[in-house]
Amino acid sequence: MENEKKEKGSYSPYISTRFQDILHKYYSDKISTKRAEQQYIYVFNAVCNHAKCDYLDISKSQINAYFSDISKNATIKSTNYDLSVLRAVSRYMDENADAFKIEPRYLDLFSAIEVSFPDMQFKLEALPDFSSIDKVLAYFKEKGDIVGFLSCSMVLRTALTTNELVTLERNMFLQDANGNYGIRMKLTDHAYRFVKLPDDIVELINRYAKQRVDNQSSFFLNKKGKAVSARALQNRLHEACLACEVDPFTYNDLRIISQALMLKEGAPLGKVAEHVNVKNVSWFFRYNRVIESLDDSPVDYSHLKIVW
Known part of the structure; x- marks a missing residue:
């Protein structure tokens, strides 16, 4: 023994x-x-x-x-x-x-x-505070780095994963008949998941769209004009944290905060779980039907607005 x-x-x-x-x-x-x-x-x-x-x-x-x-x-x-x-x-x-x-x-x-x-075994006190996040966003804005700014903002407001960020393409963005904006993410050949985009993120996406003059299908591009990798995004955020002299945090930290905010503001647990998938210039195309997940979405419960 x-x-x-x-x-x-x-x-x-x-x-x-x-x-x-x-x-x-x-x-x-x-x-x-x-x-x-x-x-x-x-x-x-x-x-x-x-x-x-x-x-x-x-x-x-x-x-x-x-x-x-x-x-x-x-x-x-x-x-x-x-x-x-x-x-x-x-x-x-x-x-x-x-x-x-x-x-x-x-x-x-x-x-x-x-x-x-x-993911397990994280401490709430180890997550970044809003002051640190704000410094990093301000740094991205000062450097004119809208990819860094927008990617962090999208995770904080919609709880997307890093892998989901780097697989986004232009044709995945949509607007339904009621004017709601969202992302259509393919799960299988016959099934899709819809993620609602809050208005402040839509404004940032439109700003980003005006800067793009290329024909690349990928949504986020690296500094060489190619599809950005998850590793490159993580490095970009890590470097920004160091430049701002704040404790380095990750996209997953922002995702945890995003989910916590949804729950804190009263979003039903089942809707949050479903939302994060636990068990031309505008780039949006219109749907002629209302997508239920966009009408009543957990992102509506996060009383947070991000501006450039």
Whole structure:
């Protein structure tokens, strides 16, 4: 029994001392029980044993291969737990990349993998306050960086994920017969999800539209005029936080705040869950029918307005 207990706390031979130090720092900042630490060790041991490398060296293809293999034999609940653990630690690594002397690339490893419930193990006090967010938005405005400004604003007002941001295309934006604006996001060949856009975001989108003179179908472009990647957006935000001398925060932090605001202002939990998908110049085209999700949407409960 004693050997079994010792085995539970041991790391995979693929996990470096350097990464163990990062995990121990994460535990001290985020985790309150020894049992939770052991569960995290299980998850990282499994991933690194499967990839046959240290987590610091792991690639997106190795992450995808791991989840493709375990999904055949594991329950959805356990798979989502593993994904939540990995994403939570990866986000922490990216947020503290300078201190750890690593590249902030780890959360992007999971950009193509979906999770059906919010990420776990975050502390409300670790989320950015509105003063910090306002400084970063002011920085983007001062630099004339409307992509940075608009992407942060869209997450804060609509709770889109980073992966959803970078897959947006012009033809996904719409206006229904009642004048509501939104985004039509494809789920399957025959099913779509509709995300309502509040008026302040519509104004920002129209401002952005006037600056675009290209024919690219992608909505957000990088500084070279190509479709922006999730990693590039995260780096852009991270650099802005450092320039503003505020604690670095992520798009996922803004998404958590967005959902919290919806709930705080009285949005029904079921509608919020549905909204975030848990279980020419204007670029909008008209729908001749009213989309119910745009008429009564959780974004209407967030008494927040963002202006350029």
